Amino acid sequence: DVKVTQSSRYLVKRTGEKVFLECVQDMDHENMFWYRQDPGLGLRLIYFSYDVKMKEKGDIPEGYSVSREKKERFSLILESASTNQTSMYLCASRASGGAKDTQYFGPGTRLTVL
Amino acid sequence: GENVEQHPSTLSVQEGDSAVIKCTYSDSASNYFPWYKQELGKRPQLIIDIRSNVGEKKDQRIAVTLNKTAKHFSLHITETQPEDSAVYFCAARGTGGFKTIFGAGTRLFVKA
Numbered sequence: 001d002v003k004v005t006q007s008s009r010y011l012v013k014r015t016g017e018k019v020f021l022e023c024v025q026d027m028d029h030e031n032m033f034w035y036r037q038d039p040g041l042g043l044r045l046i047y048f049s050y051d052v053k054m055k056e057k058g059d060i061p062e063g064y065s066v067s068r069e070k071k072e073r074f075s076l077i078l079e080s081a082s083t084n085q086t087s088m089y090l091c092a093s094r095a096s097g098g099a100k101d102t103q104y105f106g107p108g109t110r111l112t113v114l
Numbered sequence: 115g116e117n118v119e120q121h122p123s124t125l126s127v128q129e130g131d132s133a134v135i136k137c138t139y140s141d142s143a144s145n146y147f148p149w150y151k152q153e154l155g156k157r158p159q160l161i162i163d164i165r166s167n168v169g170e171k172k173d174q175r176i177a178v179t180l181n182k183t184a185k186h187f188s189l190h191i192t193e194t195q196p197e198d199s200a201v202y203f204c205a206a207r208g209t210g211g212f213k214t215i216f217g218a219g220t221r222l223f224v225k226a
Contacts, residue, residue: 031212040218041218042120042203043216044216048213090157101146102163103148105157105159106157108157
């Protein structure tokens with residue numbers, strides 16, 4: 001059974017702080033993703049990675065960066081948190097190729113920036 | 115750019131009735147269409163998916179239909195139960211694509 005975990009369920013930070021959100025998957029998946037979820041906007045892709053040290057911008061990368069030093073771990077970084085980054089952040093992973101299309105989500109981190 | 119539109123945003127049905135959620139996609143290269151269910155406070159989970167080489171797929175009370183010509187796909191839930199209450203997301207992805215494009219979600223309420 002695939003397991004995707006995120007470092008925190010709830011996080012409260014102050015404007016201007018640097019924030020790290022960690023995601024770990026245990027199924028040796030090549031692809032990992034960071035989304036933010038806001039009411040009425042669905043799931044919007046921030047960044048994704050298809051291999052170690054590889055990263056690609058999603059639809060809303062501004063204000064975020066990512067790091068993938070190990071295959072199982074994908075980190076989302078808010079360099080200087082702002083109030084408009086208050087949101088639910090979901091990590092996901094997926095294997096590459098063929099019928100292995102299912103994307104597995106982590107439990108989410110609800111981030112509040114004051 | 116690629117886009118997936120989902121309707122309605124909210125749907126309320128009586129227990130036992132059917133529920134239908136509709137999505138349209140813009141990228142004609144899309145060939146994989148998953149549906150996710152997210153219960154309150156939980157992570158989204160895949161409930162059913164369909165590939166472009168089939169027009170319909172069923173799994174017990176859930177079915178998905180795909181019209182490639184019109185670029186429409188729909189989720190049908192029959193004999194709804196209160197535990198079907200959740201937010202449902204449709205999505206689309208193309209061959210070899212990394213990005214899955216999600217719809218905005220439909221909040222389904224099933225009234226007992």
